[in-house]
Amino acid sequence: MKKYILPLALLGAVSLSAFAEPETVECSTNPSFGTNSCEVCYTETFDATETGEGFTSNITEVKIPWKHNEGELDEIIYDNEQKFPEIVSTIKVTSKPEKKEELWTNHESLIWTPFADHKEVFIGEGEEVGLYKLQDKAGITVTGKKADDTIMFVTPLVVRDFDAKTNEDSDPTTRNICVMGKFEVKKAGTITTPGPLAPTAIPEEPSLLDTLADITTADALDNAADTVNPTETDETDTETTITTDPILNAAGTETIATADQTAAETGPALWISILLALAFASAWNAWQKQKS
Numbered sequence: 001m002k003k004y005i006l007p008l009a010l011l012g013a014v015s016l017s018a019f020a021e022p023e024t025v026e027c028s029t030n031p032s033f034g035t036n037s038c039e040v041c042y043t044e045t046f047d048a049t050e051t052g053e054g055f056t057s058n059i060t061e062v063k064i065p066w067k068h069n070e071g072e073l074d075e076i077i078y079d080n081e082q083k084f085p086e087i088v089s090t091i092k093v094t095s096k097p098e099k100k101e102e103l104w105t106n107h108e109s110l111i112w113t114p115f116a117d118h119k120e121v122f123i124g125e126g127e128e129v130g131l132y133k134l135q136d137k138a139g140i141t142v143t144g145k146k147a148d149d150t151i152m153f154v155t156p157l158v159v160r161d162f163d164a165k166t167n168e169d170s171d172p173t174t175r176n177i178c179v180m181g182k183f184e185v186k187k188a189g190t191i192t193t194p195g196p197l198a199p200t201a202i203p204e205e206p207s208l209l210d211t212l213a214d215i216t217t218a219d220a221l222d223n224a225a226d227t228v229n230p231t232e233t234d235e236t237d238t239e240t241t242i243t244t245d246p247i248l249n250a251a252g253t254e255t256i257a258t259a260d261q262t263a264a265e266t267g268p269a270l271w272i273s274i275l276l277a278l279a280f281a282s283a284w285n286a287w288q289k290q291k292s
Contacts, residue, residue, distance in 0.1 A: 021063050022179055030180060036088055036154050038178035040067065046142075048183040054145035055185040062140070063107060064155050064179055066131040068123050073161040076122035076169055079112060081158040085132055089151040092143040105135045122162050131155065131177070144183060153179040 022044035027033040033041045042065065048057035064085055068075055084100040087093055095103050106112075107130025112119035123129060132155060134140070142151055155177040161170040 040177045042179045045182045048185045050187045057142045059140040064132040067128040074122050074124050076162040079119040085153045085155040091149045095140045104132050107133045147185045151181040
């Protein structure tokens with residue numbers, strides 16, 4: 001069939017991104033590919049649920065790819081020469097809808113170029129697009145008996161080589177594209193659990209020494225504040241008195257604590273409080289000397 005020369009902008013529009021699914025395999029890896037005269041082979045795995053007699057699977061998404069055959073020329077297909085995929089299986093398969101033209105539709109990556117009497121798509125070397133997929137709200141139900149049961153989607157693609165230099169295409173050939181459906185059978189009610197969470201940092205608990213230091217510092221600050229700015233207390237509070245000897249302050253400072261204070265303050269907090277009081281008394285004595 002003679003071709004029309006398309007504008008460069010339109011030619012660029014049909015250069016589509018790679019179609020990643022399903023997984024390409026060698027046709028020699030499974031006898032079923034040979035039985036169905038498959039020339040381009042793929043596999044895809046579907047979820048299935050275990051039943052008393054085997055398993056069941058509800059398939060809502062199937063993708064049939066069209067990949068360039070790696071020849072030097074482009075490949076081109078016409079819409080009026082194509083057929084929908086056939087489902088081949090030895091196990092029970094039902095589809096909804098039942099009619100192939102209502103079950104299947106072209107993949108969104110397959111963009112037809114319309115002409116007066118036909119539509120066409122061509123791809124170049126190294127390109128791959130989606131050819132068919134299940135229509136929205138369509139589905140296929142499979143009832144199997146063994147975990148290794150499979151189904152096969154066989155698509156007879158009618159394709160031609162296209163020479164862009166001469167704007168001519170070759171006679172058509174049929175290439176069987178096969179997608180083998182395998183099943184991952186799980187027990188009914190099985191819930192897929194997420195992977196392990198990343199470990200989170202656990203804050204390090206303060207050591208006993210750090211805790212004692214914090215308590216001692218807080219007590220010392222409180223005692224120092226009480227010494228500098230004494231406050232009135234209730235009649236029921238125990239009075240604490242610190243007595244300093246001016247004579248001793250000339251050479252050093254000595255602090256005498258009352259019995260009540262000694263009983264209330266013990267440990268490092270007591271000594272820090274005493275040292276702070278001594279320092280305050282020394283400063284007070286030096287200030288009095290300067291004043292006199």
